[in-house]
Amino acid sequence: MSEAxxxxxxxxxxxxxxxxxxxxxxxxxTRWRTDPIKNNRSPEERGINLPMPCGWFVVCYSDELxxxxxKPVNYFERELVVWRGEDGSPRVLDAYCPHLGxxxxxxxxxxxxxxxxxxxxxxxxxxxxxxxxxxxxxxPPKMKKPSCERAYHTRETSGFVxxxxxxxxxxxxxxxxxxxxxxDPDWSDYEKHEWIVYxxxxxxxxxxxxxxxxxxxxxxxxxxxxxxxxxxHCRTAEVYVKMGTPKGIVDGTIAYGVDGPGQPxxxxxxxxxxxxxxxVTPISKHITHLRFAFTQLKSDRDGESGGLAKxxxxxxxxxxxxDKVVWDRQKYIENPPLxxxxxxxxxxxxxxxxxxxxxxxxxxxERVAGLTxx
Ligand code: FES
Ligand SMILES: [Fe+2]
Numbered sequence: 001m002s003e004a005x006x007x008x009x010x011x012x013x014x015x016x017x018x019x020x021x022x023x024x025x026x027x028x029x030t031r032w033r034t035d036p037i038k039n040n041r042s043p044e045e046r047g048i049n050l051p052m053p054c055g056w057f058v059v060c061y062s063d064e065l066x067x068x069x070x071k072p073v074n075y076f077e078r079e080l081v082v083w084r085g086e087d088g089s090p091r092v093l094d095a096y097c098p099h100l101g102x103x104x105x106x107x108x109x110x111x112x113x114x115x116x117x118x119x120x121x122x123x124x125x126x127x128x129x130x131x132x133x134x135x136x137x138x139x140p141p142k143m144k145k146p147s148c149e150r151a152y153h154t155r156e157t158s159g160f161v162x163x164x165x166x167x168x169x170x171x172x173x174x175x176x177x178x179x180x181x182x183x184d185p186d187w188s189d190y191e192k193h194e195w196i197v198y199x200x201x202x203x204x205x206x207x208x209x210x211x212x213x214x215x216x217x218x219x220x221x222x223x224x225x226x227x228x229x230x231x232x233h234c235r236t237a238e239v240y241v242k243m244g245t246p247k248g249i250v251d252g253t254i255a256y257g258v259d260g261p262g263q264p265x266x267x268x269x270x271x272x273x274x275x276x277x278x279x280v281t282p283i284s285k286h287i288t289h290l291r292f293a294f295t296q297l298k299s300d301r302d303g304e305s306g307g308l309a310k311x312x313x314x315x316x317x318x319x320x321x322x323d324k325v326v327w328d329r330q331k332y333i334e335n336p337p338l339x340x341x342x343x344x345x346x347x348x349x350x351x352x353x354x355x356x357x358x359x360x361x362x363x364x365x366e367r368v369a370g371l372t373x374x
Contacts, residue, residue, distance in 0.1 A: 015219045017325040029321065033195045037328050040198060043286040047332040050200040050285060051364050052076055053355035054166040055233070055260030056176040058279025058291060061192070062159050065090055070115065072105025076165050077284045080152070081105040085113030090161045091126030094150040098130075098143060127151050158182045158277055159190060159293065162262075165282075167358035174233045177259045181275050181295055188301050190293040193317050197288045199327040201261055201280060202352050204288055207323055208237065208256065208264075211343030217322050228344055230351045233260045261355045266316075272309045273297035276316060285360070292317065334368050 024032060043049050059073055059082050070083040072095060079095040081104045095105045097117040107118030114123045114131055122143075123132040128151030130143040148169035155162040157178045164172045181187045197204055207213070209228055214220040226239045236257035252270035259265075262281060268274040279291040294313050301309040338345055356364070 015217055015322060017217060017322050020325045021321055033193075033321070033324070035196075037198055040329060041331075046286075046330070047334070048200045048203070048286045048330075049364075050202050050332065051356045051358070051360035052165070052167070052282040052285055053201055053261035053352070054170070054357055055262050055355055056155065056162045056164055056172070056174075057262040057281040059090070059092060059154070059161045059163045059281070061190070061291075061293070062156055062161055065161060068110045070105065070108045070110060072103065075163075075281050075283055075289070077282075079103060079105065080163075081108060081115065082154075082161065082163075083108070083110050083115050085110060085126070087113050089113070089126070090154045090156055091115070092152040092154050092163045093124060093126070093128055097122065097124075098150070126154070160277070160279055167360060170357070174260060176263055177265070179265065179275060179277060182277070186298055187275070187295045188298050190295055191313060193292045193294075193313075193320075195290045195320060195324055196283070197290060197324055197327045198286065199288060199330055200286050200332070201282050201288050202349070203327055203330060203332060204280060204290070204323075205258065205261060205264075205352060206345060206348055208235070208258070209343050209345050209348035212341050213323075217326065218319050228348070230347065233354070234258065235348075235351060261352065268312060272300045272305055272312050274300075274309070274312050290320070292320065 021029065021032070040046075057075065059075070059080075060071065065071060065082065065084045067084050067086060067088060070081060073080045073082055073092075080092055081095040082090060082092045084090050091113070093104070093115065095103045097104050097119060099117065099122050100119060102117055102119035104115055104117050104124075109116045109118070111123060114125045116123050121134050122130055123134075125131050125146075128147035128149075129145055130139050133139050153164035153172055155164075155176050157176050159182050160176075162176045182190075211226075226237050228235055228237045234257060236255070238253065238255045240253055252268060254266060254268055256264070256266040262279065264278040264280060266276045266278075268276075274294060274296045277293045277295075279289075279293075281289045281291075283289055294316075296309050296312075300306075336345065
């Protein structure tokens, strides 16, 4: 991590986008975060048909999947089914049964560690191989083989179930990061928030490299001055801040990072110990599901500083609301006219292209003249 620099974090709200949100009640704001939006231009007109990146992505929270539970999920422009076997492990398959096409997320049942299709009871293991056809002496040989096209690698860590996405079924090249705080009894249970953003993953991820927007969209007094480190599949940054609190100015540190494209995290220390773990998962090339899960030191959250602890979370969610107003309707500008102070946006885009692969990336390269090859 590079040497962090000191910036001010006094707020100069209201910011312009707040005009779009200020009249919403708390309930309306919560609904707005995931509601479909109206009067939007098509993805083609907005130029946002970027490829979906490869990596580990959140499928659901661990506590949303009991042993023996089956859930339909819709990510990567695919119908998927996730279930938890009796051994406690989650598994993810394409939802459509290869036999006659039933959607196994609706009526499928867990038998041991396998999934039983509701239509004719064929049973599938987590590798996508058929292990039983109850009314037949034989299984079609092709169906007995594991399938890297229909089965997805899964992991479970830090309270999330993860799946590996690669358009060509390539094996994982890194692992999702584990955060010990999540299992530590001194840290609170997750406080969860979510958004559906009508924009591609790359645009959302670019926010951290867009240093100029903090002042104008989020009301930070000065554009923060910090270095972003690009290292393999990770990027990290660390910022020292002075925060105005009910107890006066307090020195704090914000450390943030992203592992691959799908696992951002931010650690706030000094003000109120807070760890935010995010899951960013593509629903499609141009719609993205964002989850923010906060855990805080219980002594901060439940003690005298409880009000401040809640305010930290509220402020971070407010920032996401502010960004979403733009992201939902933003056009993607390839080769943007950047100027001094815009932040390392091109470095970020070059970094992010490492997560693109397959046919969609080829089409994207063809579409975009002058795109730097790998
Ligand atoms: S469609 Fe699944 S077993 Fe027939
Ligand atoms: Fe932002």
